[in-house]
Amino acid sequence: MALTPPSERIWWKEPIAKIELTWILIAFCWGLIMFFMMIYWHGAGEQNLSNETYRIKPEVFAERAQAMIDEYTVREEEGFPVVRPPPGSDVYLIARLWMWWPILELEKDQSYRLHLSSLDWQHGFSLQPVNINVQVHPGYDLVMTIKPDVAGEYGVVCNEYCGLGHHNMVGKIYVVE
C-alpha cells in the first residue's frame, strides 16, 4: 500500500509495466511538442510579444507622449485628445490612475510602435474585444509593433487591480480604414 513501506524492499529494481512506460513516453513527447511549438511560433507565427523594453522615468515617458499628442491631435472626445500619429511611428499610451491617455486612432493594416508604460502603479492593458492582454509597469517602456487588422472601435480595459478606481479605467483605440 501507499501508506506502508514498499513491500518489495528493493522496489527500484522492480520492472515497470508496459502501459505505464507507454504513457510516460507519450507524455514526454507531447511535452517536447509543446515546448518546440512556442519556439516555432516565434518564427512562423504572427502574434509574439516583443522583447524590446527600456527603463524609463515616468516624467520622461509623459513628456514623449505629450510631444506626440501636441503634434498629432485631430479632435477631442469627452475631454480626451484623439491622436492620429502617422503609420510606422512611435505611439505612446500612458497608463495612470485611472485612465488610459490619450485616445489613439490608427490605420488598418499599418504597423505602429506602441509604447506602454505606467506613471504610477501597475496596470493591465486589455484590448477588447480582440482580447490582447499585456502587463504595464511603472519604470518600464515596453515597445511592441502592432498591426491592427480589423477596423472598429476598441476598448482598453485595465485588468490589473490598481486601487479603488480600477473598474473605471477605460480607454479607447480607433482603427480606421
Add this chain to the structure above:
Amino acid sequence: MATATEFRTCPNTGLKVDLAAERLIKANAVVAIVFLAIGGLFGILVAFTRWPAVHLLPADWFYLALTAHGLDVLLVWIIFFEIAVLYFASAVLLNSRLAAPKFAWAGFVLMVVGALITNVAVLQGDSSVMFTSYVPMRAAPNFYLGLILFAVGALIGCFVFFGTLVVAKAEKTYEGSIPLVTFGAMTAAIIAVFTIVSGAIILIPTWLWSYGLIPDIDPVIYKLIWWGMGHSSQQINVSAHVAIWYAIAALVFGAKPLSEKVSRMAFLMYILFLQIASAHHMLVEPGLSSEWKIFNTSYAMYLAVLGSMVHGMTVPGSIEAAQRKNGYDRGLFEWLRKAPWGNPAFSGMFLSLLMFGFLGGISGVVMGVEQINLIMHNTLYVPGHFHATVVAGTTLAFMAITYVLVPLIFRRELILKGWARLQPYVFGIGVAGNSLFMMGAGTLGVSRRHWDISFADASLPFDYPAAAFLMMGLNGISAILAMLGGLMFVIVVVGSVFFGRKLGADEKVSLGEVAGSGRAVASYGSSDTIKIPGTAVLVAIFFIAFVLYYFVNWKYLSEIWPMS
C-alpha cells in the same frame, strides 16, 4: 526535560499513534477548517458582487473581500491543513513519535498570530491590495508582518516534519523505505522550504519598504520573486493532494501503487523541475526575454507536467488494479461503476482527480504557453483555471481525507452521514461551474478583480458582450452550490468533532464499503500482471481533450492582431 512520549494503538492498523502528534494534527486541521469557512464566506460575497444582477458589495468592500478571500483560502486554509498532513504522514504513518512537539506548537501559534494580524490589517481597510500585494501599491505594514510570521510558523512545521523522518529512521520504527504517501509529503515539505525562502526574500524588504525604510522596490523583480513563493506553493498543494489521492486509494481499496519507482520519480520531477516557476505569471511582462520565458514556463520542457500526467494514470490505475483483484473484473469499467460512490472519501478523491486533470491541468498548461497567455492574462480565465486546481483539486482532496481523519484521528463517528455522502458532489459541481464559467467569461475578455463590468462610472464607455454577463450570472449560481457544499462540509466535520459518537479505544473504523477494503491486496505490480484497460481509456480521452484544446487556442491566438 525530555518527557516520555505517550502513544495509543490504532485499532485499524496496529500503528502506534503519538498523542502529541495527534493533538497537533487536530489543532491544525480545526484552524484550517475555520479559515476555510471564513474565506469561503468572502468568496461568496465576491461571487455575488460579480453577478451583475446582484452586485452585492460596494466597490471598496468588494476589493477588501477579494483580498481576504485569496489570503484566507489560498494561504491560511491550505497551509494549516498541509501542516496537519505533514504530521500525519510522518509521525503516524511511520509509527514514530513526533520530533519536538513544543517547536511544532510554537510554529502553530506563530501561524495563528500571523494569520490574525494580516486579517485584521485587511479588515481595517487600508490593505485591499489583493493577496499578491504588487508593488508599488502599498498595504499597511502589519499586512506583510502577519504574512512573515505565518511563513516562519509554517517553516517550523516543515522542520518538525524533517526531524520526525530522522527520528523514525534512527529509532527504526519502520522497515525499508518510507511509504509513498510520506514520500509525497516529503516532496511537499522540500518545496515548502524553497517557497518560504522566496517569500522571506521578497516580503521582508517589502515590509521595511512599507515603513519607508527602503526607498523603492522594482515591480518586475518583486513579481518574479513573489511568484517564486506564490507558484511554488501551488506545487506544494499538488504534491500534498496527490499524496492524499494515493492515501485514499490505499485506505478505501487497499490499492498498491502500480510501480513505486514510477510514482516516486513523478514526485521527484516536482522538485527537480520546479525551475523558476514564477515564469508563467510573467509571460506578458516587460523586461524578460522570450528564451527565459519559454524555458521556465515549460519547467524545462514540461517535465513537472509530466510528473502530474504520470500520477494521473497511476492513481486511477492502482484503484482499477485493486478493484479487479477484488472481483470487479468485468468489462472496461465495472471497477469504476462498482466503486463506493457513496463514500465521500472516495467520491471526493475521484472528483478531485478528474477535475484537477481535465479542468485545471489542461487549462493551466494552455494558459502557460508564452504566446497564448496574451489572450488570457489577467482575465477571469485565470481564476477559472485555479479554482479547478486549488479548489476542485486540492480543497476537495483535503475534504475527502478529512472524512477519514475524523474517525481515525479525532476518534469520532461522522454525524449526518447522508449529508457527507452528498457533499463532494454538491461542492464539486458548484466549483466545476465556477471554474468553467469564469474561464468562459475570461475567453470573452472579462477582467479578473473587477467590480463593475458594465463600466457605469468609467471615463469612457465600453461594453463586454452580453454572453459575458450570462457567464457571470451562471458563475453566481454555481457559487451558491459551492457555498452549500462548503457549508455542508463544515457542519458535518465540526459537528462530528464535537458531537459525534466517541469511538471506543479498540473500535475498528470501517473505511470503505467494498468487499475487502481496508486490507492490502496481495502482491502484484510486476510488469506482466497489471491489467488496467479502463484507466488506459480514461487517459486516452484526457490526452485527446488536451491536444484538441491546446491547438484550438493556438487557432484563437492566430486571429488577433499581428504583433511582434
